Amino acid sequence: MVKKILARSYLSLILIIMYAPIALLIVYSFTESTNIGTWSGFSFDLYRQMFANEEIMEALLNTILIAIASSVVSTILGTLGAIGIFYSRRRMKRVLNGITQIPVLNAEIVTAISLTILFVTLGITFNFITLLIGHVVLTIPFVVLSVMPKLQQLDPNMYEAALDLGATPSIALRKVIIPEVLPGVLSGFLLCITLSLDDYIITAFTRNNSFSTLSTYVYGVTAKRGALPPSLRALTTLITILMFIFLLLTNFRKAKAVKN
Amino acid sequence: MAAEKILELKGVYKDFDGVSVVEDFNLYVKKGEFVTFLGPSGCGKTTTLRMIAGFEMPTKGEILLNGKDISSIPPHKRPINTVFQRYALFPHLDVYDNVAFGLKLKKINSGKVNKKGEPILRHLTKQEIDKKVNDALKKVDLEEFEYRDIDTLSGGQQQRVAIARAIVNEPEILLLDEPLGALDLKMRKDMQLELKEMHKKLGITFIYVTHDQEEALTLSDTIVVMNDGCIQQIGTPKDIYDEPVNAFVADFIGESNIYSGTIIDDNHVHFLYHKFECVDKFPKNEKVDVVVRPEDVEIMEKDEGILNAKIVSKIFKGVHYEYILMVGKMELMVQDTTSYDVDTEVGIYVKPFNIQIMNKEFKSNQYIGYLDKYNNLILDSGKLECDITQLLKGSHVDEEGYLVGPDGKIYDLTDADVKVEVGLGDIDIEDGEEGEIVGEIISMVYLGDHYRVIVRTEEEEDFVLDTIYTWNEEDRVSVHIAKEKIKLTLTKEIKEYEKA
Numbered sequence: 202m203v204k205k206i207l208a209r210s211y212l213s214l215i216l217i218i219m220y221a222p223i224a225l226l227i228v229y230s231f232t233e234s235t236n237i238g239t240w241s242g243f244s245f246d247l248y249r250q251m252f253a254n255e256e257i258m259e260a261l262l263n264t265i266l267i268a269i270a271s272s273v274v275s276t277i278l279g280t281l282g283a284i285g286i287f288y289s290r291r292r293m294k295r296v297l298n299g300i301t302q303i304p305v306l307n308a309e310i311v312t313a314i315s316l317t318i319l320f321v322t323l324g325i326t327f328n329f330i331t332l333l334i335g336h337v338v339l340t341i342p343f344v345v346l347s348v349m350p351k352l353q354q355l356d357p358n359m360y361e362a363a364l365d366l367g368a369t370p371s372i373a374l375r376k377v378i379i380p381e382v383l384p385g386v387l388s389g390f391l392l393c394i395t396l397s398l399d400d401y402i403i404t405a406f407t408r409n410n411s412f413s414t415l416s417t418y419v420y421g422v423t424a425k426r427g428a429l430p431p432s433l434r435a436l437t438t439l440i441t442i443l444m445f446i447f448l449l450l451t452n453f454r455k456a457k458a459v460k461n
Numbered sequence: 462m463a464a465e466k467i468l469e470l471k472g473v474y475k476d477f478d479g480v481s482v483v484e485d486f487n488l489y490v491k492k493g494e495f496v497t498f499l500g501p502s503g504c505g506k507t508t509t510l511r512m513i514a515g516f517e518m519p520t521k522g523e524i525l526l527n528g529k530d531i532s533s534i535p536p537h538k539r540p541i542n543t544v545f546q547r548y549a550l551f552p553h554l555d556v557y558d559n560v561a562f563g564l565k566l567k568k569i570n571s572g573k574v575n576k577k578g579e580p581i582l583r584h585l586t587k588q589e590i591d592k593k594v595n596d597a598l599k600k601v602d603l604e605e606f607e608y609r610d611i612d613t614l615s616g617g618q619q620q621r622v623a624i625a626r627a628i629v630n631e632p633e634i635l636l637l638d639e640p641l642g643a644l645d646l647k648m649r650k651d652m653q654l655e656l657k658e659m660h661k662k663l664g665i666t667f668i669y670v671t672h673d674q675e676e677a678l679t680l681s682d683t684i685v686v687m688n689d690g691c692i693q694q695i696g697t698p699k700d701i702y703d704e705p706v707n708a709f710v711a712d713f714i715g716e717s718n719i720y721s722g723t724i725i726d727d728n729h730v731h732f733l734y735h736k737f738e739c740v741d742k743f744p745k746n747e748k749v750d751v752v753v754r755p756e757d758v759e760i761m762e763k764d765e766g767i768l769n770a771k772i773v774s775k776i777f778k779g780v781h782y783e784y785i786l787m788v789g790k791m792e793l794m795v796q797d798t799t800s801y802d803v804d805t806e807v808g809i810y811v812k813p814f815n816i817q818i819m820n821k822e823f824k825s826n827q828y829i830g831y832l833d834k835y836n837n838l839i840l841d842s843g844k845l846e847c848d849i850t851q852l853l854k855g856s857h858v859d860e861e862g863y864l865v866g867p868d869g870k871i872y873d874l875t876d877a878d879v880k881v882e883v884g885l886g887d888i889d890i891e892d893g894e895e896g897e898i899v900g901e902i903i904s905m906v907y908l909g910d911h912y913r914v915i916v917r918t919e920e921e922e923d924f925v926l927d928t929i930y931t932w933n934e935e936d937r938v939s940v941h942i943a944k945e946k947i948k949l950t951l952t953k954e955i956k957e958y959e960k961a
C-alpha cells in the first residue's frame with residue numbers, strides 16, 4: 202500500500218515537473234501582466250497582440266509553409282528510397298540501410314554545419330531552397346524508418362504477384378506496393394511535420410536571414426531583449442494546443458489501424 | 462489430347478552466388494497436363510517454378526514456351542500465372558478487386574486497325590470484367606464474397622481467391638507452389654479434389670509443387686521427383702510408385718523396404734539372406750538395391766513362403782495392420798488386413814513382379830585430389846593420410862619422403878593428381894567438428910539392416926557411407942577414413958614424377 206502511494210506520488214511529481222511550466226504559461230496567457238506571477242485580470246489581450254503582430258504571423262506562416270513543403274518532399278523521396286533499399290540486393294541493402302540511418306544518430310548540429318559548409322563551398326546563397334534541403338535532410342531518414350517495417354511485413358511475393366498478373370514494374374509499385382505501405386507513409390509524413398515545426402538548429406543555419414520561423418523568431422527576440430515578450434505566451438499556448446490536437450489525431454489513426 | 466509440347470526446359474541450371482540450386486533440368490510439359498514437382502524441402506522446386514514464371518533467370522539453359530525461348534520475356538508479359546505459397550493476395554483490395562486486378566491491366570485486340578494496319582488494342586469493359594470475375598468466383602465457390610476484405614477470409618477462402626485471381630486471366634500455364642501447404646488436413650483433401658476437378662474443366666496446363674508424396678500421387682498426370690536440384694525420375698504416379706529408379710525415389714514415395722542385393726541370374730536376386738525370383742534383368746553378380754512395398758509382402762503359414770520371419774510389432778492403421786517383421790537382423794515392414802499376433806513366426810512370400818530392382822546409386826565414393834609434400838591426400842574438403850606405396854608395386858617411402866621403386870628409382874609425388882576411391886563401408890563418421898573433414902548429413906535412407914548416409918561438406922564434396930548407427934539429417938559430423946582404405950590411382954604415368 203505504502204509502495205503504491207510512493208509510486209503514485211513519484212509519478213505525479215515527474216508529471217508536475219514536466220507540465221507545470223506549460224500549464225503556467227497557458228494560465229498566464231489569459232492575462233495582460235508583463236510578468237508571470239502577477240495576475241492582472243482575465244483578458245484575451247495577449248492573443249489580440251499576437252495576431253496583430255505581423256512578425257509573429259509571418260513566422261507562423263513560414264513555419265507552416267516549410268513544414269508542409271519539406272514533409273511532402275521527404276515523404277515522396279523517403280518512401281521511394283525505402284522501397285528501393287528494400288528491393289535491392291542483399292549486400293547493397295545493408296550498406297544503404299546504414300547510410301540512411303546515420304543522420305538519425307548524428308547530432309543535428311553536425312548535419313547543420315556540414316550543410317552550411319556545403320552551400321558555402323558551392324557558392325549558393327541561403328534562400329528558401331537551402332532551408333528546404335536542410336529540413337528534407339533532417340526528416341527523410343524518419344520516413345525511411347517508418348516505411349521500412351511496413352515493407353518487411355508485406356508478403357515477400359506481393360510485388361511478384363502483381364507482375365505475374367500483368368502489371369509492369371511501375372504499375373506494381375503504384376497499385377500494390379504504395380497502397381500497402383500507405384499507413385507507414387502517413388506516419389512518416391506526420392513525423393516529418395512535427396520534426397520540421399520545432400526545428401531550430403538546421404533552420405538557423407540554412408535559412409536566409411530575412412526568413413524567420415517561429416523558433417528562430419522566438420530565439421531572436423529573447424536574444425535581443427533578454428525577456429520574453431508577453432504575446433509569446435499566447436503563441437506558446439496556441440502551439441501547445443495545436444500539437445495536442447495533432448497528437449490526438451495521430452493516436453486516433455493508430456487506434457483505428459489496430460482495430461482493423 | 463494432342464501431345465503438343467507447351468513448355469520445355471532444356472539443360473536449365475541455377476546458381477545462387479556460386480551455390481548450385483538446380484542442375485541440368487530437362488523436362489517437357491504437354492498441353493493440358495497436370496505436372497507435379499515433388500521433392501524434399503530445399504531441393505529447388507520453387508526456384509524452378511520461379512524460372513518458369515520469370516522471376517529468376519536461369520544461369521544456363523533454355524526455357525521454351527510453345528517452342529519459343531522466353532528467357533528474355535519479363536514475367537508480366539508471360540501468359541503464365543502463379544498461385545503463391547503464401548497466396549500473396551493484396552490486402553488493400555477486396556475480393557472482387559483482387560480477382561479483377563489482372564483483367565483491368567489486360568489489353569485485347571479491339572478488332573479495329575490503325576492507319577498503319579496494326580491492330581488497335583483496348584482495355585476490357587466494365588461489363589466484360591464483371592462477367593469474368595463472377596465466373597471465376599463461381600468456379601471457386603466464392604460467389605457471395607465479392608466485397609469481403611481479404612483479411613476477413615479463412616485460409617481456405619484466401620486460397621480460393623488466389624486461384625480465382627490466377628485463372629481469371631486464362632493463362633496457358635498455371636503454376637501452383639504448395640498451394641495447400643497452409644491448410645489443415647481435411648481442408649487439404651477437399652481442395653485436392655476441387656483442384657483436380659478444376660484442372661479437368663479448365664483445360665489449363667498445371668504445374669504444381671509439393672513435398673507431400675500422397676498429394677502428388679493423387680493429383681498428377683506426371684510427377685517429377687527432385688532431390689538436391691536434380692531430377693531423379695519423371696513418370697506417371699504408377700510408374701514412380703511401382704518402378705522407382707533409385708533408392709531415393711523408393712524411399713520418398715510411399716512406404717518401402719529397401720535392401721542391398723546381388724543378382725544371381727536372369728530370374729533371381731539374393732537379398733534378405735534368401736534367393737527370390739524376379740523379373741527385372743540385370744548383369745549377373747551385379748550389386749543392386751531392391752525395393753519391396755509393404756503391401757506387396759504376403760504373410761502365410763510358417764514354412765510355406767520363401768522365408769520365415771518373426772512379427773515384432775503390430776499397429777492398426779484403420780484399413781490394415783502394419784507389421785514389423787525380423788528376418789535375421791533385417792527389418793521388413795508389411796501391411797496386411799489379417800490380424801496376426803506379435804511374436805508369431807510366419808512365412809513370407811513376394812511375387813516376382815513386386816520385387817523392384819534398381820541400379821545401386823553408389824558403389825564407391827570417387828574423388829579427384831592431389832598429394833602434398835608430406836604424402837598426404839588433399840581433397841577439396843581437407844587433408845587425409847594415405848598410403849602412396851600402392852601407386853607402385855614393391856615401392857617404399859624413404860626418409861625424405863620420396864617414393865622409391867623396387868628398381869631404386871626415386872619419385873617426387875608432390876602435387877601429383879590422383880583419382881581416389883573409397884568404399885561405402887570404409888568411411889566412419891563421428892559427432893562434432895574436430896576432424897580434418899567436416900560436413901553435414903544431407904540424407905539418410907534405411908536399407909533394411911543399416912542406413913545409407915550422405916555427408917556433404919561445405920566444399921560440396923559428398924561422402925556416402927553405410928552405417929548401422931542412427932544419425933539425423935543436418936547433424937554436423939567429421940569424416941574419418943583409415944589410411945589403408947583409400948584407393949589411389951595417378952592420373953598421369955608415374956614416370957612423369959621421376960626425380961632427375
Ligand SMILES: Nc1ncnc2c1ncn2[C@@H]1O[C@H](COP(=O)(O)OP(=O)(O)OP(=O)(O)O)[C@@H](O)[C@H]1O
Binds near residue numbers: 482505672
Ligand atoms: N534468392 C536466393 N538466394 C540464395 N539462395 C536461394 C535463393 N532462393 C533459394 N535459395 C536456395 O536454393 C535452395 C532451393 O530453394 P527452393 O526454394 O527452390 O526449395 P524448395 O524445393 O521450394 O523447398 P521448400 O519445399 O522448402 O519450399 C535452398 O537451399 C535455398 O536456400
Ligand SMILES: [Mg+2]
Binds near residue numbers: 507546
Ligand atoms: Mg518452395
